[in-house]
Amino acid sequence: MRAMTIPKPGGPEALVWSEVPDPRPGPDEVVVDVRASAVNRADLLQRQGHYPPPPGAPAYPGLECSGVVSEVGSQVTGWAVGQAVCALLAGGGYAERVAVPAGQLLPVPAGVDLVDAAALPEVACTVWSNVVQLARLAKGETLLVHGGGSGIGTFAIQLGVALGATVVVTARAGKHARLRELGAAHTVDYREQDFVAEVHRVTDGRGADVILDIMGAAYLPRNVAALATGGRLVVIGMQGGRKGELDLGMLLMKRASVHATALRSRPLDEKAAIVRGVREQVWPLIEAGTVRPVVHARARMADAADAHRLVETNDHVGKVLLTT
Structure with missing residues (x-):
């Protein structure tokens, strides 16, 4: 098969579409013939040499895919050759075929195109596990989402609204109209406005009761300042650095909490539990049309370098997909 290899870390040109050995399924795995994958920030970091895949994962980038089951491991039940699926991956999505632990498979939701389904697994699992499972976002609460125009952001807006929350997002001004269409009640231009002041103004x-943050250190003090009493800050990215100052006095006064999580490195049983939760609680919302994949662009997988350049500009809204 062909897959996107990285012979030497670097810029987008480091991605090389190469002939590689076909995957073989383990007893608890299935092989998926990939129809599409999606570009995630982790892929850019991996290409640069900063985010290697966990032990045992394929060396190729790609944290999610959609496609059709072509082989089933000897101990797998509930999945059959020919089924249309999408999957959460630890790596290997930028390829024509990938072996997937059966616990990380999801059926393609009714009403969703097979290619567009590749936009769902990583964002659905990330947002649900952090906003619902960990932070316990409830009806009537306020959710602040940083990076509202990203794949994570566009999904979090829709899920937050579906749960009955008021959603505030930070994003470039040019993206605000689209984010309001997705359900954001308030939009903040992070380059021109103080999001702490804006959150307190609109509440x-x-x-904010829950903050979903991709920035890390650069936003840590302001995120704590923006929290409501009993608020929950969940950090899922470090685009603004990894070391920041935490005001414990303010945290104590607000009886608030700070969580930091990652998905890719979790054990298989934890990922399987998250996937089950997403299938039970999020998939019905997608099939009802309440939450939908947001796709900015599609590119051929062989042209992944161009897709990486697009994501690096931050000009997109939603996901950029790669098709085989």
Whole structure:
């Protein structure tokens, strides 16, 4: 088969579409003939040499895919050759075929195109596990989402609204109209506005109950300042650095909490539990049309370098997909 290899870390030109050995399924795995994958920030970091795949994962980038089951391991039940699926991966999505632990498979939701389904697994599992499972976002609460125009952001807006929350997002001004269409009640231009002041303004001084943050260190003090009493800050990215100052006094005064999580490195049983939760609680929302994949562009997988350049500009809204 062909897969996207990285002979030497570097810029987008480091991606090389190469002939590689076909995957073989383990007893608890299936092989998926890939129809599409999606570009995630982790792929850019891996290409640069900063985010190697966990032990045992394929060396190729790609944290999600959609396609058709072509082989089934000897101990797998509930899945059959020919089924249309999408999958959460630890790597290997930028390829024509990939072996997937059966616990990380999802059926393609009714009403969703097979290619567009590749936009769902990583964002659905990330947002649900952090906003719902960990932070326990409830009806009537306020959710602040940083990076509202990203794949994570566009999904978090829709899921937050579906759960009955008021969603505030930070994003470039040019993306605000689209994010309001997705359900964001308030949009903040992070380059021109103070998101702490804006959050307190739109909540009558109360603050955000849950904050989903991709920035890390650069936003840490302000995120704590933006939290409501009993608020929950969940950090899922470090685009703004890894070391920041935490005001424990303010955290204690607000009886608030800070969590930091990662998905790719979790054990298989934890990933399987998240996938089950997503299938039970999120897939019905997608099939009802309440939550939908947001796809900015499609590119051929052989042209993944161009897709990486697009994502690096931050000009996109939603996901950029790669098709075989």
